[in-house]
Amino acid sequence: MSHDLLDPAEALRLIVSACVPLPGGNVALDDAAGRVLAAPVRAPAALPPFDNSAMDGYALGGGAEALVAGSEWPVEGEQAAGDGATRATDGAWEIMTGARVPEGLDRVIPVEQTERLDAPARVRLLAEVATGANVRTAGSDVPAGEAVLAAGTVLAPQHLMLLAALGVASVPVVERPRVAVLCTGRELVDDPALPLASGQIRNSNGPFLAERLPRAGADLVHRETVGDEVDAFLDAFARARHAGATVVVSTGAVSMGRYDFVPQALQRLGAEVVFHKLAIRPGKPLLFARLPDGTLFFGLPGNPISVAVGLRFFVEPAIRAMLGLPGETAWRVPLAADFSKKPHLRFHLKARVVLDGQGRLAAHVLSGQESYRIRPLAEANAWIVVPQEAQALPAGSLVDVWGLGHLESPRIDGSVA
Numbered sequence: 001m002s003h004d005l006l007d008p009a010e011a012l013r014l015i016v017s018a019c020v021p022l023p024g025g026n027v028a029l030d031d032a033a034g035r036v037l038a039a040p041v042r043a044p045a046a047l048p049p050f051d052n053s054a055m056d057g058y059a060l061g062g063g064a065e066a067l068v069a070g071s072e073w074p075v076e077g078e079q080a081a082g083d084g085a086t087r088a089t090d091g092a093w094e095i096m097t098g099a100r101v102p103e104g105l106d107r108v109i110p111v112e113q114t115e116r117l118d119a120p121a122r123v124r125l126l127a128e129v130a131t132g133a134n135v136r137t138a139g140s141d142v143p144a145g146e147a148v149l150a151a152g153t154v155l156a157p158q159h160l161m162l163l164a165a166l167g168v169a170s171v172p173v174v175e176r177p178r179v180a181v182l183c184t185g186r187e188l189v190d191d192p193a194l195p196l197a198s199g200q201i202r203n204s205n206g207p208f209l210a211e212r213l214p215r216a217g218a219d220l221v222h223r224e225t226v227g228d229e230v231d232a233f234l235d236a237f238a239r240a241r242h243a244g245a246t247v248v249v250s251t252g253a254v255s256m257g258r259y260d261f262v263p264q265a266l267q268r269l270g271a272e273v274v275f276h277k278l279a280i281r282p283g284k285p286l287l288f289a290r291l292p293d294g295t296l297f298f299g300l301p302g303n304p305i306s307v308a309v310g311l312r313f314f315v316e317p318a319i320r321a322m323l324g325l326p327g328e329t330a331w332r333v334p335l336a337a338d339f340s341k342k343p344h345l346r347f348h349l350k351a352r353v354v355l356d357g358q359g360r361l362a363a364h365v366l367s368g369q370e371s372y373r374i375r376p377l378a379e380a381n382a383w384i385v386v387p388q389e390a391q392a393l394p395a396g397s398l399v400d401v402w403g404l405g406h407l408e409s410p411r412i413d414g415s416v417a
Contacts, residue, residue, distance in 0.1 A: 005279035007388070008346050011288065012317055014274050018290055019321035022175040029163055032155050034407075035173035036217060036323045041149040043166050046139035050085075051101040054134040058092040058114055058123050059105040066130045067107070075121040077102070092123050101135055108134035142166065152325055154217075154407055177247055177322045180222035180240030181209045184233060184252040184262070185302060190225050204374060205251045205307045213249075215405050216316045217323050221245050228253065230261045234268060246295055249315055252302030255285045262287065262299045271297060279388055281345045282306040282371035286314060303371035309348045312383065316406040330385070330400035331410060336362040340392045349384040350376045353401055354413045361412070363401050382410035 024038025076091035081098040088102040222243035283306035287299035300310035368376040
């Protein structure tokens with residue numbers, strides 16, 4: 001009976017408890033995008049590194065006093081971006097945006113608020129200018145020594161911009177989990193250019209996993225398609241481990257059919273099957289095992305959406321735990337329409353999250369929820385997860401909404417008001 005299957009929350013607890021956080025090491029900043037920081041990063045210098053002008057104009061001094069409109073100042077010098085330190089003695093310095101403010105000066109008036117006069121060269125102020133006006137002071141963005149990024153930060157382009165501006169050449173990041181993918185089934189055809197023989201299908205799971213796993217923070221070290229023979233699978237498994245895989249994800253051959261040989265293969269490997277079959281839809285036959293050397297194995301059912309669910313809600317949390325990241329928190333979003341299901345199974349639904357013209361979010365369950373239907377997943381921007389015991393959920397009920405990947409927030413579509 002379906003209600004005797006393992007609770008998915010307990011399955012997730014068992015998976016995470018088997019995951020060991022990975023060590024860290026330094027990588028060059030150019031190679032750090034998408035990596036997880038293993039330790040905080042502190043600013044090695046102030047940002048900006050010196051007082052500089054926020055605009056083209058004239059740099060002036062005056063202490064605490066505002067300089068009044070109508071006053072005239074001799075032009076003493078010029079300072080362009082890239083010029084080194086200099087000291088002012090008196091008067092005004094023509095200055096460009098980003099240029100270092102000469103020592104002794106403390107404000108900048110925009111060029112459009114001045115009038116340039118000749119014989120002798122001087123500038124007349126057309127507006128009052130207070131101390132500190134239009135000056136970016138050293139350290140006003142980041143003081144030297146301040147922690148700028150916390151451990152666990154997933155490095156995005158904006159983080160790399162900050163680190164580059166601070167002169168950080170390398171950062172400590174968590175080692176990526178090394179993952180192999182084995183797609184099983186003699187019916188699978190990898191080459192899209194080959195015509196299909198009778199009974200054959202295209203391998204869609206392989207390309208999906210090959211793209212999704214790196215986005216989840218893993219290092220894909222091996223990918224292979226094998227038939228339905230135990231020995232061939234074991235040979236492929238050995239190649240995956242030789243490639244350095246510490247996590248192996250397979251698709252297919254975990255149900256109850258004549259050719260569902262994965263449990264037999266695991267027995268020959270001496271693996272401990274932690275669980276097999278969960279109270280979920282789709283993906284009920286999902287299998288999780290641990291090998292004597294610590295290698296983790298996920299056996300996902302072969303249907304494409306079962307693969308997507310198994311990866312998103314069971315493999316990706318394992319990767320997350322290995323990366324040292326905390327557990328995820330779902331968004332709570334109202335359902336756009338009534339939804340009902342049978343109890344005892346947790347449903348994972350392809351969905352779209354939409355923001356209407358009044359700023360209200362709604363979660364739409366897409367049609368075509370069967371595990372073989374790929375097109376609705378291509379149209380989805382999120383997952384809805386409905387608890388096991390839920391049955392009838394009226395429109396407006398709050399449901400858990402998850403991003404398509406654990407490092408991605410749900411995308412939001414706009415709709416006509």
